[in-house]
Amino acid sequence: MGSFFTIDTEYADLKQVASAYLIEEEGHGIVIETNTTHAIPKILSVMENHQIDVNCIDYIIVTHVHLDHAGGAWYLLEKCPNAVLLAHPKTAKHLIDPSLLIKSATSVYGKENFQKLYGEIRPIPKERVRVMEHGEFLDWRSHSFEFIYTKGHANHHFCIYDKKLNGIFTGDSFGISYPHLENGKSFIFPTTTPTDFDAKEAINSIDLILGTGANLCYLTHFGPIQNLNHWARDLKKGLQLCHDAMLDLKNIPKENRLPFMETKVKEMMQILADDNEVSLTDKDWALLRLDVNLNAQGLVYAYEKSEKHS
Known part of the structure; x- marks a missing residue:
């Protein structure tokens, strides 16, 4: 039957702001999005609570290299010795050698705030990374995943459509919707953060997402949405x-x-x-x-x- 988990990574010590996803089939698992290094103990805790062995995590997938999505990938790979990281080619490059990523983020946030937000980031061995091309499929257990490049928010972004769930993991390409606003309702808004924003590409990516026929979007910020x-x-x-x-x-x-x-x-x-x-x-x-x-x-x-x- 399999199991599915939305994990609150408590990014920046805030509830229901950034999520990771865990799919389990026959004792094996895939993690989609890792958030930061600080989030990895929370992901591991969900795995432990549901008897999913770290040795049986087959893949870790990140939608793009922004650190609230991929900053903890190195640490989760270290904890899951048989897992392979699936990434966009530009994302893969910066996770194998994160020096420019760290330098850029440190210049924006300052060293102290960088550590507080993201923690340590180490290089990922290139032999543990697999680049996924636009339109490429991955068959895993009873799932079939399609990788779809979605520019607009970032040039190194992809979404992952899961045929079995008829849902798509959208990273930042289908906006942000926080589920815990004070009056109990939610709305959605686009994310236009530096440095690759392109409105025309962002609109095209929304159409690509709708074109999959998915019934659900699994937002990183935050959780599944319908309609x-x-x-x-x-x-x-x-x-x-x-x-x-x-x-x-x-x-x-x-x-x-x-x-x-x-x-x-x-x-x-x-x-x-x-x-x-x-x-x-x-x-x-x-x-x-x-x-x-x-x-x-x-x-x-x-x-x-x-x-x-x-």
């Missing part, structure tokens, strides 16, 4: 609002662009929340503060990059 056509419309609306806000940046002095864009991102989130009759409280906005800032940074970065190339 995909409804959420896709909201995501496309949010992406259009982001695109329009980027066009306004040409009239904004460089030093004012980030606060301007933070205001625009908050407006976008408020519109999408209102469309779903979600009343956002001060506590909800506190939870969303980091997303507002990172999304705004990504939009400003994308605009300034396009400005250089125009």
Whole structure:
């Protein structure tokens, strides 16, 4: 029969913000997304509680290299000696040699905050990594997984469609929806974090996800969602609002662009929340503060990059 687990990785010590997934069949397992090094004991605890031997984890899959998705991959591989990491080729490169990844993230967060958020990151032996190409299939036990490249959020991103579950693991390509807002309702919004955001590609990726015919999206942030056509419309609306806000940046002095864009991102989130009759409280906005800032940074970065190339 098999089992399926949504694991709360408690990213940044917050509940229901980032998930990992564990699929079990005949005592063997696959883990999809690892979050950070700090999350690995939580994943191992779920395995232990359900009598899934670390030696029987066959594959670990990460959707892309951002550290809230893949930062703990090296540590989980160390704990699961027979597992193979499945990754996009660009992701594989940076997990085999994470020096640039660490340098970049440390420059953004500072050494102390980097350690607090992500912990240690070590290189992964290349012989334990398998690159998955766009459209490639993996047959495992009674499951068949299709790997689909989905640009927009990041150029090194893929989603994984599971035919048996008729669900797709979307990483950050189908947005963010936190299930524990104060008034008990949820909404969805796109994630436009640095440094690869492309609104046109992001919309195309949403269509690729819908094109699988999946009934469920397994979001990394956070958990499974249904009613995909409804959420896709909201995501496309949010992406259009982001695109329009980027066009306004040409009239904004460089030093004012980030606060301007933070205001625009908050407006976008408020519109999408209102469309779903979600009343956002001060506590909800506190939870969303980091997303507002990172999304705004990504939009400003994308605009300034396009400005250089125009």
